[in-house]
Amino acid sequence: MTQGTTVTHAMVLAAGLGLRMRPITLSTPKPLVAVAGKTMLDRALDHLARAGIDDLVVNTHWLADTVKEHLAGRDEVVLSHEPDLLETGGGVAKALPLLGHHPFFVVNSDIIWTDGPTPALARLARAWVDAEMDALLLLHPVASAVGYEGKGDFSIDGADRLRRRGEAPTAPLLFAGVQILHPRLFEGCPAGKFSLNILYDRALERRRLFGVVHDGGWYHVGTPEALPEVEALLRREEH
Known part of the structure; x- marks a missing residue:
């Protein structure tokens, strides 16, 4: 079975309201909040640039003109503006015509990760098995996540298939906000606003949701x- 793929397109999710980061986000969209000298959006885009991604989509909603101005010098970026906030699933679904017909990266711009020995994006691309997967998520151990206050999202089996926390009090791994998705994941998806979690659950039922455990650092700036x-x-x- 063929493993690995060359990813050429990516989307960065940058449309959120950043409510927990107020008052900072009343005037600065959360992706443009600087952390240790660099905005979270630029950190995500730099990871993608190092991975050789030339076709990038960034969605916008809150303080969209500020994001547009910040990205004015990046010719490889196309903006997908959302007059009404579409959440994660709806935002990616709207941008699908810009993302090609093959697996693509989707990266949250409100988290920060640092790479281990091999860049996380490269590890995801190498782990992709097109015949088996509709979605491949980067996961991070809850125990070493900085700034994370949740109970974890998933456990993983020996074949890298995922299982939800469900009714368990905790799960060992969180979704790290970095992933590869195939356009077929969106076939028959809801119209308008919806969460990617709906599509993850569908992929879980079909045993087509997989994960890679991150081996670098992971940071969440919540407040x-x-x-x-x-x-x-x-x-x-x-x-």
Whole structure:
């Protein structure tokens, strides 16, 4: 069975309201909040540039003109504006015509990751098995996630298939906000606003949702109060 794929397109999700980051996000969209000297959006785009991605889509909604102005110098970026917020699934579905017919990356712009020995995007691309997968998620151990306050999302089996936390009190792995999706995942998807979780559940039922466990650092900046701690840890890791 053929393993691995060459990814040429990607989307960065940057349309959210960033409510928990207020008052900062009243005037600055959360993706443009600087953490340790670089905006979270630029961090995501730089990862994708290093992976050789030349066709990039960034969706916008809240303070869209600010994001547009920030990206004015990046010719490889096409904006997908959402007059009404479409959530993760609806946002990607709207941008599908810009994302080609093959597997593509989707990256959240409100998280930060640092790579282990092999870049996370390369690890995902190498792990992709087109005959078996509709979605491949980067996961991170809850125990070493910085700034994360949840109970975890998934467990993973020996074949890298995922299982939801369900009714269990905790799960060992969280969804790290980085993934490869195939356009076929969106066949028959809802119209308008919906979460990617709906499509993950559909893929789970078909045994076509897989994961790769991240081996680098992972940071969530949820509130203004969390910024100093994350910045200090990130600067330490990056230097």
